[in-house]
Amino acid sequence: DGGITQSPKYLFRKEGQNVTLSCEQNLNHDAMYWYRQDPGQGLRLIYYSQIVNDFQKGDIAEGYSVSREKKESFPLTVTSAQKNPTAFYLCASSSGRANQPQHFGDGTRLSIL
Amino acid sequence: DQQVKQNSPSLSVQEGRISILNCDYTNSMFDYFLWYKKYPAEGPTFLISISSIKDKNEDGRFTVFLNKSAKHLSLHIVPSQPGDSAVYFCAASGGGGSNYKLTFGKGTLLTVNP
Numbered sequence: 534d535g536g537i538t539q540s541p542k543y544l545f546r547k548e549g550q551n552v553t554l555s556c557e558q559n560l561n562h563d564a565m566y567w568y569r570q571d572p573g574q575g576l577r578l579i580y581y582s583q584i585v586n587d588f589q590k591g592d593i594a595e596g597y598s599v600s601r602e603k604k605e606s607f608p609l610t611v612t613s614a615q616k617n618p619t620a621f622y623l624c625a626s627s628s629g630r631a632n633q634p635q636h637f638g639d640g641t642r643l644s645i646l
Numbered sequence: 647d648q649q650v651k652q653n654s655p656s657l658s659v660q661e662g663r664i665s666i667l668n669c670d671y672t673n674s675m676f677d678y679f680l681w682y683k684k685y686p687a688e689g690p691t692f693l694i695s696i697s698s699i700k701d702k703n704e705d706g707r708f709t710v711f712l713n714k715s716a717k718h719l720s721l722h723i724v725p726s727q728p729g730d731s732a733v734y735f736c737a738a739s740g741g742g743g744s745n746y747k748l749t750f751g752k753g754t755l756l757t758v759n760p
Contacts, residue, residue: 575750623689632678632697635748637689
């Protein structure tokens with residue numbers, strides 16, 4: 534089945550640690566996205582990538598980093614510079630063409646120990 | 647600056663009746679609008695979309711209406727079912743460039759009572 538896989542579903546981080554969230558898609562989509570959701574809030578864009586080896590900052594990129602070495606994969610690293618990392622993180626992908634929806638994975642919930 | 651607004655945090659309807667979820671936007675460059683449904687601890691699921699060249703799009707029980715002059719769109723669910731209970735997000739894209747980023751509203755929690 535085609536889809537987007539995020540792992541792990543739950544992740545715990547100690548203060549000062551970097552953690553990496555995985556996102557893999559087998560939809561042959563060119564574009565991939567990372568969003569953050571906080572309680573009572575909409576989804577806010579962290580980073581996006583329209584093509585392999587290229588990515589751009591979204592609205593709240595500070596404290597995060599990404600890479601796009603393969604079309605299928607778009608991992609997100611939450612660095613120790615992110616002061617409020619506790620949130621629900623969602624990865625999405627799309628064809629990258631106009632008027633096409635983004636499709637989402639099931640998310641990773643990150644908590645600080 | 648919230649470019650996509652869902653002013654009702656919650657909505658409660660009876661099973662079998664119509665649910666109407668509303669969304670307003672401020673950016674006149676938006677030209678593609680989407681509705682997503684989300685259950686707790688899951689990712690959003692795409693429901694229906696509409697481009698700015700249309701004013702209505704239907705898919706089964708779901709219909710989206712777009713009023714460009716008022717910068718307003720709405721999602722109608724008829725008839726509503728208990729399984730429709732979820733948070734519904736409105737999203738929009740456009741505004742130039744080719745990255746097709748989505749801007750989301752804060753969501754409306756729909757509760758359909760049996």
